[in-house]
Amino acid sequence: xxxxxxxxxxxxxxxxxxxxxxxxxxxxxxxxxxxxxxxxxxxxxxxxxxxxxxxxxxxxxxxxxxxxxxxxxxxxxxxxxxxxxxxxxxxxxxxxxxxxx
Amino acid sequence: xxxxxxxxxxxxxxxxxxxxxxxxxxxxxxxxxxxxxxxxxxxxxxxxxxxxxxxxxxxxxxxxxxxxxxxxxxxxxxxxxxxxxxxxxxxxxxxxxxxxxxxxxxxxxxxxxxxxxxxxxxxxxxxxxxxxxxxxxxxxxxxxxxxxxxxxxxxxxxxxxxxxxxxxxxxx
Numbered sequence: 001x002x003x004x005x006x007x008x009x010x011x012x013x014x015x016x017x018x019x020x021x022x023x024x025x026x027x028x029x030x031x032x033x034x035x036x037x038x039x040x041x042x043x044x045x046x047x048x049x050x051x052x053x054x055x056x057x058x059x060x061x062x063x064x065x066x067x068x069x070x071x072x073x074x075x076x077x078x079x080x081x082x083x084x085x086x087x088x089x090x091x092x093x094x095x096x097x098x099x100x101x
Numbered sequence: 102x103x104x105x106x107x108x109x110x111x112x113x114x115x116x117x118x119x120x121x122x123x124x125x126x127x128x129x130x131x132x133x134x135x136x137x138x139x140x141x142x143x144x145x146x147x148x149x150x151x152x153x154x155x156x157x158x159x160x161x162x163x164x165x166x167x168x169x170x171x172x173x174x175x176x177x178x179x180x181x182x183x184x185x186x187x188x189x190x191x192x193x194x195x196x197x198x199x200x201x202x203x204x205x206x207x208x209x210x211x212x213x214x215x216x217x218x219x220x221x222x223x224x225x226x227x228x229x230x231x232x233x234x235x236x237x238x239x240x241x242x243x244x245x246x247x248x249x250x251x252x253x254x255x256x257x258x259x260x261x262x263x264x265x266x267x268x269x270x271x272x273x
Contacts (some may be wrong), residue, residue: 002103002104003103003104003107003147004217005215005216005217006212006213006215007107007111008144008148009208009211009212009213009215010209010212010213011111011114011115011144012208012212013205013208013209013212014115014205014209015114015115015118015137015141016204016205016208017201017202017204017205017208018115018118018119018121018122018201019118019122020197020200020201020204021122021197021198021201022121022122023197024193024196024197024198024200024201025122025193025194025197025198026122027190028127030127030130030131030169030172030173030176031121031122031127031130033169034121034127034130034131034134034169035121035122037134037161037165038118038121038134038137041137041138041141041161044141044153044157045141045144045145048144048145048148048150048153049148051148051150052148052149052150053217053218054217054218054222055221055222055223055224055225055226056222056223056224057223057224057229057234057237057238057241058241060150060152060153060234060238061238061241061242061246063150063153064152064153064156064238064242065246065249065253067153067156067157067160067161068253068256068257069253069256070160070161070165071160071164071165071257071260072256072257072259072260073260074165074168074169075168075260075261075263075264076260076263076264076267078168078169078172078264079263079264079265079267079268080267081172081176082172082175082176082267082268083267083268085176086270091176091178
């Protein structure tokens with residue numbers, strides 16, 4: 001029996017919400033970053049599910065572009081985290097108050 | 102059969118995602134995130150997106166997570182995340198969970214209401230099965246999406262240069 005479209009959307013929504021919980025509650029910047037990746041994956045799943053339901057491939061092309069941007073984002077983001085750690089010896093976001101007014 | 106496979110993969114993905122969020126040490130979080138990404142990769146396969154299945158494993162579960170683990174090892178985090186301080190952090194966790202629950206409720210209401218369109222789209226399963234998912238996707242990338250495809254090369258170049266500039270040790 002084929003899986004209905006809403007099943008994938010519900011799974012995507014749950015995974016996205018779990019990612020939001022992580023971003024909002026964790027203080028280790030690496031784990032926050034991983035949760036952002038988790039949210040992106042949830043969105044990708046939704047894209048592919050819709051592409052399959054509409055019998056179109058545009059959704060899959062979008063996921064391809066998201067994958068490219070995610071790879072670039074991870075490279076730059078981890079470089080920034082590494083730079084912060086070198087200067088301040090911390091990955092705790094509560095210690096990163098440089099731009100606090 | 103397909104439904105059963107979906108349920109198993111969905112359950113594994115959700116459990117692993119919860120462990121990513123709740124585990125104290127970033128190395129375990131990263132490894133559980135790999136499990137989640139592999140589950141999503143096999144869900145792509147279930148959706149007949151073979152090319153993205155391979156890309157998900159190679160780029161996300163492979164390259165991105167190796168980069169994450171590499172940086173975690175590089176930073177040598179001896180100090181664990183500080184224990185939760187009672188009043189303020191509890192407020193933060195409560196607010197975060199409530200925010201996410203509200204968001205999830207909205208998304209779930211919308212998701213359950215969605216109905217798949219009845220008519221056939223431009224790429225029905227028979228056509229995709231005959232030509233192959235990867236070939237059709239490649240054709241689409243080099244024709245209709247040629248300009249965005251070219252732009253991605255610039256994005257990657259900027260990311261390479263940017264990452265090196267940011268992570269470079271100052272010479273002075």
